Amino acid sequence: MSRFMPDRFVEVTIMAALVGGLVSCASYTDETRKMNEAYSAGNYDGALDSLKKSGVMERTQDRLLWRLEAATIFDRKGQPEKSRNLWFEADQLVDELYTVSISSTATSFIMSDASADYEGEDYEKVAIHSMLAHQYIGIGKLDEARVEARKINNKLAQINEKYDEDNKNKYGEDAHARYLSAMIYEARGEWDSAIIDYSKALELYEGSFGRYIKGPVPSGVVMGLYRTLSVRNRTERLKPLAEKYKNLLGKESVAQAAESERGNGEIVVIHELGRVAKKVAKDFVLPISGQIVRFSFPELLPRPVYDAGTGVEIHGKGFFRAENTAYMDAIASDVLESRRGRMVAKQMTRLLAKGQLTYQVEKNFGPLAGLAANIFTAATETADTRSWTTLPQAFYVTRARVAPGDYQIVVKTNGRVNVTKHVAVKKGQIEMLRAWD
Numbered sequence: 001m002s003r004f005m006p007d008r009f010v011e012v013t014i015m016a017a018l019v020g021g022l023v024s025c026a027s028y029t030d031e032t033r034k035m036n037e038a039y040s041a042g043n044y045d046g047a048l049d050s051l052k053k054s055g056v057m058e059r060t061q062d063r064l065l066w067r068l069e070a071a072t073i074f075d076r077k078g079q080p081e082k083s084r085n086l087w088f089e090a091d092q093l094v095d096e097l098y099t100v101s102i103s104s105t106a107t108s109f110i111m112s113d114a115s116a117d118y119e120g121e122d123y124e125k126v127a128i129h130s131m132l133a134h135q136y137i138g139i140g141k142l143d144e145a146r147v148e149a150r151k152i153n154n155k156l157a158q159i160n161e162k163y164d165e166d167n168k169n170k171y172g173e174d175a176h177a178r179y180l181s182a183m184i185y186e187a188r189g190e191w192d193s194a195i196i197d198y199s200k201a202l203e204l205y206e207g208s209f210g211r212y213i214k215g216p217v218p219s220g221v222v223m224g225l226y227r228t229l230s231v232r233n234r235t236e237r238l239k240p241l242a243e244k245y246k247n248l249l250g251k252e253s254v255a256q257a258a259e260s261e262r263g264n265g266e267i268v269v270i271h272e273l274g275r276v277a278k279k280v281a282k283d284f285v286l287p288i289s290g291q292i293v294r295f296s297f298p299e300l301l302p303r304p305v306y307d308a309g310t311g312v313e314i315h316g317k318g319f320f321r322a323e324n325t326a327y328m329d330a331i332a333s334d335v336l337e338s339r340r341g342r343m344v345a346k347q348m349t350r351l352l353a354k355g356q357l358t359y360q361v362e363k364n365f366g367p368l369a370g371l372a373a374n375i376f377t378a379a380t381e382t383a384d385t386r387s388w389t390t391l392p393q394a395f396y397v398t399r400a401r402v403a404p405g406d407y408q409i410v411v412k413t414n415g416r417v418n419v420t421k422h423v424a425v426k427k428g429q430i431e432m433l434r435a436w437d
Contacts, residue, residue, distance in 0.1 A: 028065070028386040029278055031055065035069070036275075036389055044077040061117045064093050065386060068124065072131070072390035076436070080135055087128050094125045116384075122159050122169055123328070123335045124388045126152050130326075130395070133180055134270050138434030146184045152177035169338040171212070175204035176326035176395055179221055183268060183397075186224060187430035191232050198225035212330045214305055218323040219248050220399040265425035267400045269322070271310055271413045272436040274393030276328045277303050279336070281383035298383040300336050302329035305394045309415035312398045315408040322396035322413075329393055392436065413437040 031054045038046035051069055056062045071086035097119040129151040136145035152174045160168045182197035202225055204210075205217040222245045229238050242249045282299040311321040396413075404427045411419040411433060418435035425431060 028056075028062075029389075032069070032389055039073065039076075039390055040275075042076075044073050048073045048077075062386070064090055064097065064118050064120055065388065067093065068120075068128070068388040069390050072388075075131070075135060080139055083135065084132065087132055090120075091125075091128050094120050094128070118384070118386050121332065121335055121387065122156075122339075123171065123332050124391065125159065126155050126174065127328070127388070127391055129155060130174075130177070131391075133177075134272065134395075134434050137180075137184075137270055137432050140432075142184045142187060142432065146181050149177045149181040149184070167338070170208070170334050171331050171338070173204055173209065174326070175201045175209040175212075175221075178204065179218070179325055179397065180270075182221075182224060183430065183432070186228060187432065189428075191228050194228045195225065195232065195234070198228060211334070212327050214307075214324045214327050214394070218325055218397065219245075220323060220397055222248055223399075263403070263427060264401050265404050265427055266430045267312060267314070267320075267398075267402065267407070267409065267423055267425060267433070268430055269312055269398040269411050269433045269435055271322050271396040271398065272392035272394075272434075273305060273307055273310065273396060273414050274437065275389060276332055276387070276391045276393050277301060278389060279383075279385040279387045281385055297340065298336060298385050300329070300333045302327070302333050303393070305329075306414055307394070307396060309412050310396055310398070311412060312400050313410040313412065314400055314402065317400070317402060317407070320398050320400040322398040324394055325397050326395040327393075328391065328395070411435045 032051065035047050035050035035054060038044070038050055048070065051057070051066070051073065056069070057066045067086045067090040071083045071090065074080075074086065075083035097117055129148045133145045133148035133152070136142070136148060156169075156172055156174060160172055163169070178197045178201035182194050182201055185191075185194035185197060198221060201221050202217065205213065205221060210217070222241070226238065226241055226245075226249055229241070277300050279298040279300050282297050305324070305327065307322070307324065311319055313319045398411075402425055404425055407423050407425060409419070409421060409423050410417055413435045414437035416437050418437075419433065423431055
C-alpha cells in the first residue's frame with residue numbers, strides 16, 4: 001500500500017494538472033479581445049499596445065500573426081512604411097514556414113495543429129498582397145500596386161500546385177486582383193493590357209468567382225471592358241458584350257463610346273469593410289474501443305456584410321454607390337472547406353497515435369493513468385482557430401465617371417465619412433483613392 005498510494009497520488013495529480021492547465025489556456029480570440037475592441041473603436045494606439053501585451057509578439061509559433069495584425073494596425077494609424085515592412089516580412093515568413101521544422105511537426109502530430117507554427121490560411125497568404133495593393137493605391141503608387149495585384153494570382157497558382165487534384169482550393173483565381181490591375185492599366189493608358197485584365201475579371205465574376213461576391217457582376221468591370229474595347233476599336237467583341245449587358249450599356253454606339261471615353265475622367269475608390277469572420281472550433285466526441293476520441297475542426301461561418309451608404313457623393317452629381325468585388329468571409333469559408341480533407345487525414349493519423357499512447361500508459365501504469373492519458377489526449381485535440389483577425393471582411397469599388405473639372409467629394413464606407421476633399425478630374429484620367437470603415 002505504501003507503494004501504491006504514492007503512485008496513485010502522482011497519477012491523480014498529473015491528471016488534474018493536465019486537465020486544469022488545458023482548460024485555463026486562453027484561445028487566440030480571447031487573448032486578442034482587447035486588441036480587437038480597441039481596433040473596432042478606432043483606437044489604434046490602444047490596439048497595438050493590447051496586441052503587444054497579449055503575448056503574441058513573444059511566441060515563436062505566432063510570429064506570422066504578430067506581423068499580420070500589427071501591419072494592419074500601423075496601416076490604419078497612417079504609418080504605411082512600417083505597415084509594408086511587416087507585410088513584406090509576413091510574406092517572406094509564409095514561404096519559410098512552407099517547410100515546417102521537424103520539431104514543430106512532431107509537436108503538432110502528438111498534440112494538435114494549434115500547438116504548431118501558424119503558417120497562415122491560404123486566403124491570408126494571398127490577402128497580404130491585396131492589402132499591399134490597396135495601400136499603394138491609397139498613396140498614389142500605381143506601378144507598385146499593379147505589381148502586388150499581379151502577385152495575388154501568382155501566389156494562388158503556387159499554392160494550388162502543391163495539392164493533388166482532389167484537394168485543390170476552389171479559390172484558384174482572384175477576380176478582384178484582375179479588376180485592380182485592369183483599372184491601373186486603364187489609368188496608365190495601357191489599353192491592350194487593360195482589355196486583357198478586364199476580360200479575365202469578367203470571366204471570373206461570371207464563373208467561379210461569382211460565389212465570392214454579394215450581388216451581380218460588378219457593372220464597373222463590364223463598362224470598363226466596353227470602354228477599353230471601344231478605344232481600341234475592337235468592334236467584333238463590342239456587339240456581343242453590348243447585347244449581353246444591354247441593361248448597363250444601352251444603345252451607345254462604338255463611336256459614341258470612344259468619344260465619351262476621350263471626353264471624361266473618373267474617380268475610383270477602393271473600400272475595405274468590416275473584418276473577416278473569426279474561426280471557431282467544431283467538435284464532436286465518440287467512444288471508440290473503450291476510449292473517448294475527440295474530433296475538432298476549425299470552421300468559419302460567413303456573416304452579412306453591412307455596406308449601406310458605401311460610395312462617393314459628388315457635389316452636383318449625386319451619390320455613386322460602391323459594388324462588392326470580393327467577399328472575404330465566403331473566400332475564407334471555402335478555403336477551410338477545401339482544406340477539410342487534408343485536415344481529416346492528418347487528424348486520423350494523430351488520433352491513432354494518441355490511442356496507442358493511451359493504451360501503453362494504461363498497460364504500464366494502470367487504469368487510472370490510462371484514464372488520465374485519455375483525458376489528456378482528448379483535451380489536446382483542439383482545432384487551430386488562430387487567424388488574421390484585422391483582415392477586412394469585404395472589398396468594394398466605387399467608380400464615378402464625370403466630365404473634367406474640380407469636384408467636392410465625400411467618400412463614405414459603411415455610412416462613415418472617410419474623406420472630404422476637392423478632386424481635380426482631368427480628361428481621360430482616373431483618380432484612384434482608398435477608404436475603410
